[in-house]
Amino acid sequence: xxxxxFEFLLGFLPAVFLCYYLLPPAxxxxxxxxxxxxxxxxxxxxxxxxMLATLIFDWLFGLAVSKNAENKKKKKLWLVxxxxxxxxxxxxxxxxxxxxxxxxxxxxxxxxxxxxxxLPIGISFxxxxxxxxxxxxxxxxxxxxxxxxxxxxxxxxxxxxxAGPIVRYKDxxxxxxxxxxxxxxxxxxxxxxxxxxxxxxxxxxxxxxxxRYFSSLPDGERGWSGxxxxxxxxxFQIYFDFSGYSDMAIGLGRMFGFEFCENFNYPYTxxxxxxxxxxxxxxxxxxxxxxVYIPLGGxxxxxxxxxxxxxxxxxxxxxxxxxxxxxxxxxxYYFVFLVLEKYxxxxxxxxxxxxxxxxxxxxxxxxxxxxxASADISSPFGYLASLFSAGGETYDIWRSVLILIILAxxxxxxxxxxxxxxxxxxxxxxxxxxxxxxxxIFLLSLAALAGSDYSPFLYTRF
Amino acid sequence: xxxxxxxDEIKKSxxxxxxxxxxxxxxxxALAILTFALPQKDFSENENxxxxxxxxxxxxxxxxxxxxxxFESEIADLYRDQFPARAQMLGIRAVSDRILLLGETxxxxxxxxxxxxxxxxxxxxxxxxNLAAVEAFRAAVEGDGKTIVFAAAPRPADALYPYYPAGxxxxxxAAAREAVFPACSYATDLLEVLRPSxxxxxxxxxxxxxxxxxxxxxxxSCEILRLLGKEPVDRSLLTVExxxxxxxxxxxxxxxxxxxxxxxxxxxxxxxxxxxxxxxxDTGREFDGFYDRSFLETKDKYSSFFGGNNGRIRVxxxxxxxGEREVLLVVKDSYAHAVLPFLAYYYDLDVVDPxxxxxxxxxxxxxxxCSAVLILCGIDTVAGSPALARVSFGTGK
Numbered sequence: 001x002x003x004x005x006f007e008f009l010l011g012f013l014p015a016v017f018l019c020y021y022l023l024p025p026a027x028x029x030x031x032x033x034x035x036x037x038x039x040x041x042x043x044x045x046x047x048x049x050x051m052l053a054t055l056i057f058d059w060l061f062g063l064a065v066s067k068n069a070e071n072k073k074k075k076k077l078w079l080v081x082x083x084x085x086x087x088x089x090x091x092x093x094x095x096x097x098x099x100x101x102x103x104x105x106x107x108x109x110x111x112x113x114x115x116x117x118x119l120p121i122g123i124s125f126x127x128x129x130x131x132x133x134x135x136x137x138x139x140x141x142x143x144x145x146x147x148x149x150x151x152x153x154x155x156x157x158x159x160x161x162x163a164g165p166i167v168r169y170k171d172x173x174x175x176x177x178x179x180x181x182x183x184x185x186x187x188x189x190x191x192x193x194x195x196x197x198x199x200x201x202x203x204x205x206x207x208x209x210x211x212r213y214f215s216s217l218p219d220g221e222r223g224w225s226g227x228x229x230x231x232x233x234x235x236f237q238i239y240f241d242f243s244g245y246s247d248m249a250i251g252l253g254r255m256f257g258f259e260f261c262e263n264f265n266y267p268y269t270x271x272x273x274x275x276x277x278x279x280x281x282x283x284x285x286x287x288x289x290x291x292v293y294i295p296l297g298g299x300x301x302x303x304x305x306x307x308x309x310x311x312x313x314x315x316x317x318x319x320x321x322x323x324x325x326x327x328x329x330x331x332x333y334y335f336v337f338l339v340l341e342k343y344x345x346x347x348x349x350x351x352x353x354x355x356x357x358x359x360x361x362x363x364x365x366x367x368x369x370x371x372x373a374s375a376d377i378s379s380p381f382g383y384l385a386s387l388f389s390a391g392g393e394t395y396d397i398w399r400s401v402l403i404l405i406i407l408a409x410x411x412x413x414x415x416x417x418x419x420x421x422x423x424x425x426x427x428x429x430x431x432x433x434x435x436x437x438x439x440x441i442f443l444l445s446l447a448a449l450a451g452s453d454y455s456p457f458l459y460t461r462f
Numbered sequence: 463x464x465x466x467x468x469x470d471e472i473k474k475s476x477x478x479x480x481x482x483x484x485x486x487x488x489x490x491x492a493l494a495i496l497t498f499a500l501p502q503k504d505f506s507e508n509e510n511x512x513x514x515x516x517x518x519x520x521x522x523x524x525x526x527x528x529x530x531x532x533f534e535s536e537i538a539d540l541y542r543d544q545f546p547a548r549a550q551m552l553g554i555r556a557v558s559d560r561i562l563l564l565g566e567t568x569x570x571x572x573x574x575x576x577x578x579x580x581x582x583x584x585x586x587x588x589x590x591x592n593l594a595a596v597e598a599f600r601a602a603v604e605g606d607g608k609t610i611v612f613a614a615a616p617r618p619a620d621a622l623y624p625y626y627p628a629g630x631x632x633x634x635x636a637a638a639r640e641a642v643f644p645a646c647s648y649a650t651d652l653l654e655v656l657r658p659s660x661x662x663x664x665x666x667x668x669x670x671x672x673x674x675x676x677x678x679x680x681x682x683s684c685e686i687l688r689l690l691g692k693e694p695v696d697r698s699l700l701t702v703e704x705x706x707x708x709x710x711x712x713x714x715x716x717x718x719x720x721x722x723x724x725x726x727x728x729x730x731x732x733x734x735x736x737x738x739x740x741x742x743x744d745t746g747r748e749f750d751g752f753y754d755r756s757f758l759e760t761k762d763k764y765s766s767f768f769g770g771n772n773g774r775i776r777v778x779x780x781x782x783x784x785g786e787r788e789v790l791l792v793v794k795d796s797y798a799h800a801v802l803p804f805l806a807y808y809y810d811l812d813v814v815d816p817x818x819x820x821x822x823x824x825x826x827x828x829x830x831x832c833s834a835v836l837i838l839c840g841i842d843t844v845a846g847s848p849a850l851a852r853v854s855f856g857t858g859k
Binding site for chain 1 (some may be wrong): 471472475476477478479480481482483485486487489490491493494497528529531534535537538541542545548551552554555558562563564565566567568626627628629630631633634
């Protein structure tokens with residue numbers, strides 16, 4: 001189930017609100033657990049069994065690790081078992097077919113059968129959350145959660161279950177057992193959720209429709225204008241889609257008394273590639289930093305080892321995004337730029353004017369998105385060539401202009417600042433202005449949602 | 463939260479926070495209740511399809527459907543179809559698309575002078591097979607000593623070039639045209655017939671529908687009759703009747719733009735045109751003349767021409783003796799509907815639509831006593847619809 005769907009907004013959400021707030025407070029976590037399982041199983045109930053197995057085993061692993069707190073060897077053994085279990089499931093569902101088809105291609109005949117397993121939704125997100133729990137317990141950063149239901153609620157909590165942010169156990173350990181509910185928290189959640197809904201349905205989906213249009217044009221007709229516009233639209237689509245989802249997750253969390261970590265901080269205003277990765281999908285970067293990079297020694301090692309550590313992290317980051325070579329390449333692409341910034345031109349870059357630094361960062365990010373999107377483009381090399389071709393419909397340029405300006409503006413803090421400064425002068429009217437803006441975003445989002453699956457069949461009689 | 467606790471909480475909170483929370487909950491609860499409490503609609507005129515209803519979705523619920531996910535997708539359909547004020551919401555979308563200068567909504571380009579131009583959506587995959595089938599059919603029919611004319615109607619985007627928005631070249635139109643015209647030497651491109659009128663700014667295509675107007679159809683009929691060896695029906699014989707001056711057609715249905723300029727449906731009447739009988743063979747229904755005016759009360763007003771899409775219809779002149787009038791077999795899609803009255807001036811008509819007519823068209827041509835055959839379809843049907851390939855059934859090829 002997606003947040004940006006009628007069945008979520010007008011079915012699931014009212015039902016969970018009713019149960020959560022009308023039943024006794026002691027039942028709040030059980031209510032969230034049951035609804036989260038329903039949310040997860042909606043459309044693909046079969047994976048609920050996999051989820052339940054993951055929950056039971058990870059809770060037991062946490063128990064085993066904490067029971068052996070004094071016995072380092074045993075403690076480590078249980079941690080290793082847990083890592084193998086979690087990554088094993090992830091590897092099977094996400095990477096087995098990729099591995100098998102590559103091995104088969106290498107030897108030109110089928111050595112390993114391709115199983116055609118379908119990917120359980122959100123597996124990359126919740127596996128990392130479950131792992132963070134066992135690792136945090138192992139490190140003593142968090143204590144073992146005695147109540148398996150509370151632990152399970154943490155892993156399956158529907159706001160962040162299928163697309164993050166990747167909330168680490170130690171960060172919400174306290175909130176799971178005692179959190180406060182207030183109108184201030186709930187309304188700030190509403191504001192954040194509606195903002196995210198607008199980002200997704202009004203900005204990301206519009207940008208996505210343009211990208212689909214430009215990428216589906218025959219290579220000969222796209223022209224340089226269509227190719228570049230398509231690339232810009234994809235960059236905005238992926239940002240507003242993902243950050244919109246994170247906003248909705250954070251907003252929903254607040255409506256139930258949770259405070260999740262931030263996941264985006266205007267990444268397209270970054271002044272370097274290093275800066276971009278401090279602003280993009282922050283919860284994933286920090287997960288890799290805390291659970292892979294730093295345990296490998298981070299940057300407190302020799303130059304060669306440091307570069308190797310970066311290579312490991314970025315290969316894994318690439319692969320985490322999907323079982324496909326373009327994601328591996330995308331990870332390596334960032335590895336190269338991060339190493340270059342660290343060891344070659346980082347210092348010079350810092351001295352360069354901010355405008356140049358931003359142009360450089362945006363150019364790197366833009367081509368990065370080309371690699372990322374190339375699996376969705378029927379002929380990536382044809383698309384690449386059309387970036388430098390002639391022609392393209394001027395009509396397409398005209399109709400892209402205003403929406404591109406809007407997308408670009410909203411990927412900076414400027415609109416928020418302008419709105420805040422404008423409404424701050426309104427005195428008591430401030431609240432009304434904010435409310436009206438929210439209502440307008442909500443209404444337009446519903447209109448966009450109604451339109452998103454509206455495709456009349458006009459030619460059939462039956 | 464207990465009652466007292468809730469009041470305490472409200473008292474100590476900022477009013478704006480309470481109102482925001484309450485308004486959001488009120489909005490989603492109200493919309494949720496309205497979705498199910500309002501009388502359910504089971505048919506959408508705009509989309510021309512049956513809608514999902516609570517009765518249908520919950521009545522058909524089963525463990526197997528829940529488990530394979532089909533129940534869940536039916537629930538999604540139910541919300542989509544029964545969402546209150548759905549049409550108004552789509553109207554808002556169209557307006558916001560226009561404000562953002564996006565140039566189009568739902569694949570419909572906003573052209574000049576209120577013309578809505580649907581982007582062609584058919585492919586060219588079927589062209590080769592269709593043209594081969596037409597060729598087999600033509601050879602067989604000509605072998606029987608009959609005249610055959612094959613003509614293709616332009617899509618609105620082909621004909622509305624004076625109304626293209628700034629910078630639009632219509633480069634996406636070429637593929638289907640090239641798959642039909644250079645590929646088939648005897649296919650008549652009716653765009654060339656319409657071009658002088660299009661250039662003169664005449665009203666030959668509807669603003670909000672994908673068909674040609676009766677004027678466009680009349681111009682097409684002149685060329686078709688010439689090709690059949692007849693004189694075009696003279697304009698002096700025709701009187702224009704405005705059947706409806708509020709027609710929002712199929713293209714409008716895709717956008718539901720509240721600021722669309724309505725079209726006018728005209729009937730080009732000639733003396734004695736009431737003295738014909740239209741028989742819808744599929745249902746056995748008959749009516750006098752060419753027009754089923756009950757459709758003028760619905761959204762789908764273009765269907766008032768011969769009752770819309772049917773597998774087979776017959777149009778005969780009352781009182782004419784057996785064999786007195788020539789019979790023309792028309793193999794067509796809906797573009798032909800507005801053209802048929804002018805053909806009926808000379809011929810009794812046997813009209814089949816290969817999308818719905820499952821018998822052999824060639825065998826029909828042998829049985830109905832026709833002296834000539836016309837294939838008249840839109841370019842999209844010729845290039846992109848597999849249905850036309852059926853015309854070769856029964857020809858032995």
